Amino acid sequence: xxxxxxxxxxxxxxxxxxxxxxxxxxxxxxxxxxxxxxxxxxxxxxxxxxxxxxxxxxxxxxxxxxxxxxxxxxxxxxxxxxxxxxxxxxxxxxxxxxxxxxxxxxxxxxxxxxxxxxxxxxxxxxxxxxxxxxxxxxxxxxxxxxxxxxxxxxxxxxxxxxxxxxxxxxxxxxxxxxxxxxxxxxxxxxxxxxxxxxxxxxxxxxxxxxxxxxxxxxxxxxxxxxxxxxxxxxxxxxxxxxxxxxxxxxxxxxxxxxxxxxxxxxxxxxxxxxxxxxxxxxxxxxxxxxxxxxxxxxxxxxxxxxxxxxxxxxxxxxxxxxxxxxxxxxxxxxxxxxxxxxxxxxxxxxxxxxxxxxxxxxxxxxxxxxxxxxxxxxxxxxxxxxxxxxxxxxxxxxxxxxxxxxxxxxxxxxxxxxxxxxxxx
Amino acid sequence: xxxxxxxxxxxxxxxxxxxxxxxxxxxxxxxxxxxxxxxxxxxxxxxxxxxxxxxxxxxxxxxxxxxxxxxxxxxxxxxxxxxxxxxxxxxxxxxxxxxxxxxxxxxxxxxxxxxxxxxxxxxxxxxxxxxxxxxxxxxxxxxxxxxxxxxxxxxxxxxxxxxxxxxxxxxxxxxxxxxxx
Amino acid sequence: xxxxxxxxxxxxxxxxxxxxxxxxxxxxxxxxxxxxxxxxxxxxxxxxxxxxxxxxxxxxxxxxxxxxxxxxxxxxxxxxxxxxxxxxxxxxxxxxxxxxxxxxxxxxxxxxxxxxxxxxxxxxxxxxxxxxxxxxxxxxxxxxxxxxxxxxxxxxxxxxxxxxxxxxxxxxxxxxxxxxxxxxxxxxxxxxxxxxxxxxxxxxxxxxxxxxxxxxxxxxxxxxxxxxxxxxxxxxxxxxxxxxxxxxxxxxxxxxxxxxxxxxxxxxxxxxxxxxxxxxxxxxxxxxxxxxxxxxxxxxxxxxxxxxxx
Ligand code: NA
Ligand code: NA
Numbered sequence: 083x084x085x086x087x088x089x090x091x092x093x094x095x096x097x098x099x100x101x102x103x104x105x106x107x108x109x110x111x112x113x114x115x116x117x118x119x120x121x122x123x124x125x126x127x128x129x130x131x132x133x134x135x136x137x138x139x140x141x142x143x144x145x146x147x148x149x150x151x152x153x154x155x156x157x158x159x160x161x162x163x164x165x166x167x168x169x170x171x172x173x174x175x176x177x178x179x180x181x182x183x184x185x186x187x188x189x190x191x192x193x194x195x196x197x198x199x200x201x202x203x204x205x206x207x208x209x210x211x212x213x214x215x216x217x218x219x220x221x222x223x224x225x226x227x228x229x230x231x232x233x234x235x236x237x238x239x240x241x242x243x244x245x246x247x248x249x250x251x252x253x254x255x256x257x258x259x260x261x262x263x264x265x266x267x268x269x270x271x272x273x274x275x276x277x278x279x280x281x282x283x284x285x286x287x288x289x290x291x292x293x294x295x296x297x298x299x300x301x302x303x304x305x306x307x308x309x310x311x312x313x314x315x316x317x318x319x320x321x322x323x324x325x326x327x328x329x330x331x332x333x334x335x336x337x338x339x340x341x342x343x344x345x346x347x348x349x350x351x352x353x354x355x356x357x358x359x360x361x362x363x364x365x366x367x368x369x370x371x372x373x374x375x376x377x378x379x380x381x382x383x384x385x386x387x388x389x390x391x392x393x394x395x396x397x398x399x400x401x402x403x404x405x406x407x408x409x410x411x412x413x414x415x416x417x418x419x420x421x422x423x424x425x426x427x428x429x430x431x432x433x434x435x436x437x438x439x440x441x442x443x444x445x446x447x448x449x450x451x452x453x454x455x456x457x458x459x460x461x462x463x464x465x466x467x468x469x470x471x472x473x474x475x476x477x478x479x480x481x482x483x484x485x486x487x488x489x490x491x492x493x494x495x496x497x498x499x500x501x502x503x504x505x506x507x
Numbered sequence: 508x509x510x511x512x513x514x515x516x517x518x519x520x521x522x523x524x525x526x527x528x529x530x531x532x533x534x535x536x537x538x539x540x541x542x543x544x545x546x547x548x549x550x551x552x553x554x555x556x557x558x559x560x561x562x563x564x565x566x567x568x569x570x571x572x573x574x575x576x577x578x579x580x581x582x583x584x585x586x587x588x589x590x591x592x593x594x595x596x597x598x599x600x601x602x603x604x605x606x607x608x609x610x611x612x613x614x615x616x617x618x619x620x621x622x623x624x625x626x627x628x629x630x631x632x633x634x635x636x637x638x639x640x641x642x643x644x645x646x647x648x649x650x651x652x653x654x655x656x657x658x659x660x661x662x663x664x665x666x667x668x669x670x671x672x673x674x675x676x677x678x679x680x681x682x683x684x685x686x687x688x
Numbered sequence: 689x690x691x692x693x694x695x696x697x698x699x700x701x702x703x704x705x706x707x708x709x710x711x712x713x714x715x716x717x718x719x720x721x722x723x724x725x726x727x728x729x730x731x732x733x734x735x736x737x738x739x740x741x742x743x744x745x746x747x748x749x750x751x752x753x754x755x756x757x758x759x760x761x762x763x764x765x766x767x768x769x770x771x772x773x774x775x776x777x778x779x780x781x782x783x784x785x786x787x788x789x790x791x792x793x794x795x796x797x798x799x800x801x802x803x804x805x806x807x808x809x810x811x812x813x814x815x816x817x818x819x820x821x822x823x824x825x826x827x828x829x830x831x832x833x834x835x836x837x838x839x840x841x842x843x844x845x846x847x848x849x850x851x852x853x854x855x856x857x858x859x860x861x862x863x864x865x866x867x868x869x870x871x872x873x874x875x876x877x878x879x880x881x882x883x884x885x886x887x888x889x890x891x892x893x894x895x896x897x898x899x900x901x902x903x904x905x906x907x908x909x910x911x912x913x914x915x916x917x918x919x920x921x922x923x924x925x926x927x928x929x930x931x932x933x934x935x936x937x938x939x940x941x942x943x944x945x946x947x948x949x950x951x952x953x954x955x956x957x958x959x960x961x962x963x964x965x966x967x968x969x970x971x972x973x974x975x976x977x978x979x980x981x982x983x984x985x986x987x988x989x990x991x992x993x994x995x996x997x998x
Pocket of ligand 1: 186187188190192228229230231232233234235
């Protein structure tokens with residue numbers, strides 16, 4: 083029965099082309115009625131509970147901010163500046179995309195927000211630069227999860243609470259892994275540009291840079307204001323998303339005059355449709371994970387692993403596999419709440435540093451966000467950029483492989499996560 | 508609304524389908540506008556709260572709660588529009604490989620399942636919302652009756668079910684394939 | 689016959705609330721002889737506290753263990769037990785809330801809203817955790833302090849000349865690190881467990897109010913149980929609430945030591961200022977409860993009972 087409800091039923095319905103939220107709700111209702119003996123009222127409460135989460139506000143707000151920046155001239159000016167500066171380097175545009183996502187990661191904890199905001203800015207420029215749409219969308223889909231790894235990260239805060247670790251130390255531990263991911267992705271896009279012989283732009287000339295920079299002053303100030311506001315204690319990372327909206331509206335309408343207020347309203351309506359497409363899945367996934375939590379299934383899975391008495395390196399591999407599987411169905415916060423209490427005792431017994439383990443958990447769940455077939459980043463990218471999911475599934479494969487290699491590196495080289503801590507102390 | 512948000516539909520073949528099309532368009536248009544107002548209200552409250560807290564040491568006590576309830580309203584009203592426009596995210600991997608007749612059957616099955624699911628969850632939602640109403644349960648900061656924000660889910664699910672039916676009446680099963688890119 | 693499942697949830701992990709659930713599960717198991725299987729869900733696995741409360745009311749889960757302030761949306765009377773200046777110390781608070789007359793009265797709140805109270809205990813005294821050192825009353829002026837959006841809490845902050853900032857728990861740590869807020873009102877064991885000393889190392893032990901924990905079960909579910917199992921659940925709740933009290937005191941002491949061991953600093957108001965502080969805050973309970981006759985009756989009973997537990 084369990085296999086039917088958690089495996090066969092959802093996959094069959096997905097294959098028929100049923101909306102994801104319907105698939106999740108059917109599986110949830112079936113599980114509650116036939117396995118859990120739980121009244122369906124729990125579905126309603128779980129749906130409301132999974133949306134009534136403050137950090138989720140970053141999603142609609144950054145989607146709106148990204149839409150306005152893309153239409154109101156901010157995005158174009160930023161791209162022109164970047165191309166004027168580094169256009170002469172092979173793979174510069176996708177590298178700039180990776181760098182932007184990493185920078186965005188330092189001001190947000192939501193990777194869907196990153197896909198929306200950075201993707202809106204960079205995808206048109208990537209296409210203009212000769213990269214295929216599928217490569218560009220896959221790049222941003224996979225790069226967006228860097229947001230979860232680079233502090234501040236909401237999943238890390240939740241892990242810290244669940245595993246009783248210091249979130250500050252976990253943030254510190256996340257810096258090097260975040261940079262490793264960024265460097266590996268940058269290396270890959272450079273090779274991609276070489277293999278596909280993507281044309282190199284003109285060598286930068288000072289006069290061009292000056293012109294581009296003069297035009298882009300207000301645009302460049304956008305990230306500066308957001309980062310400055312967060313690290314200056316003016317607003318929280320989630321609130322920053324709302325500030326970004328207001329800034330984008332003011333600059334686009336009153337300074338660049340590339341948008342009218344009526345157009346802002348149109349963009350708002352279109353953003354709302356995107357938000358609903360994505361967040362109805364967040365809501366249904368919340369109900370589904372409530373069912374999984376109460377089903378006892380994760381506990382049995384972990385018990386099974388523990389009973390095998392594996393060597394440490396094998397145990398780590400097994401834990402990575404479990405986390406990838408769980409992360410492919412559940413969003414990181416829910417997955418951490420369910421898995422951390424189960425896995426941390428095992429990790430402790432195996433003598434793993436809890437912060438190192440926290441990074442392993444976080445990166446695994448981050449990868450899960452774009453691992454087919456489920457993955458909120460995949461759905462978000464599909465909604466925002468219209469790329470069909472099957473094509474996106476193929477497109478993210480190289481990035482998935484890169485992340486797996488990084489995952490192994492981070493798993494078996496604890497120094498990468500723990501070294502900054504040693505310096506700090 | 509722009510071309511992308513308001514998609515053109517094939518000419519209706521009979522009165523039923525014409526009425527369904529009109530009704531669907533009207534509901535979807537109103538719903539997305541409610542969502543738009545909610546989203547801009549979130550932006551405004553967020554900024555007022557930041558300014559009040561940082562510059563005037565006067566944060567808005569109910570800001571967080573109001574923004575969250577508006578987000579629930581936004582999601583479930585715009586969901587009606589998403590449903591009418593047939594833009595719910597799905598994976599059309601297998602369906603694309605099937606012959607036309609099988610594809611139609613699959614589409615009908617999906618429609619039936621969607622309506623059934625929305626109504627099933629809506630019925631349990633109705634139980635919760637009516638109990639919250641009977642208990643006069645309040646939110647912490649706004650002291651607003653909690654059945655109001657939670658009722659958004661009920662209304663959203665009922666609308667999604669209804670619009671799925673209207674869409675079937677308006678377009679039948681042979682709506683043109685749509686690709687966004 | 690398969691045992692009846694009882695899902696109980698709380699928001700925290702490895703603290704007094706979690707310990708209460710473990711004791712309760714053990715007692716129910718012994719009393720009901722395996723006919724009820726208690727499943728424990730710590731760290732908000734079943735959802736946020738308001739959602740767990742609703743789940744309990746409507747029978748999708750069977751019990752929730754939480755500070756009563758979180759149930760004030762169900763009935764405002766739940767909040768009055770957190771009023772400042774009512775108790776001198778933890779021992780007096782424990783004696784008061786376990787007094788049969790008050791205990792029965794308090795646990796009957798929510799009976800008309802799908803809840804049945806089965807136990808209440810003291811978690812720890814309220815304290816302030818701040819980024820800068822607070823030693824005197826005047827140091828509170830102008831501080832942005834995170835509290836729950838409850839009249840009793842915001843009123844305390846107002847009287848101190850500080851700003852009450854409601855903020856969701858997930859935002860608190862980054863906000864504290866960057867200085868978006870200057871501190872928060874909480875209890876020490878929670879702060880140590882979440883290692884807040886990295887972001888804000890000063891705690892001033894004002895102890896002006898007691899943070900308590902109430903355990904409520906789903907009335908829909910409870911009323912359907914056979915009589916002997918109803919007794920088992922109710923008794924286990926009462927006994928667990930008494931048994932957990934010394935554990936909570938001991939745990940708070942350990943966590944207090946852990947705070948200083950980790951580089952955190954504990955301060956107290958000078959005794960003259962402490963008296964002034966209490967005089968300033970004590971009227972809040974009466975003021976807030978005066979808005980509702982039922983709340984006033986319960987608050988009067990609380991004060992009267994406390995007076996007998998010298
Ligand atoms: Na981040
Ligand atoms: Na996934």
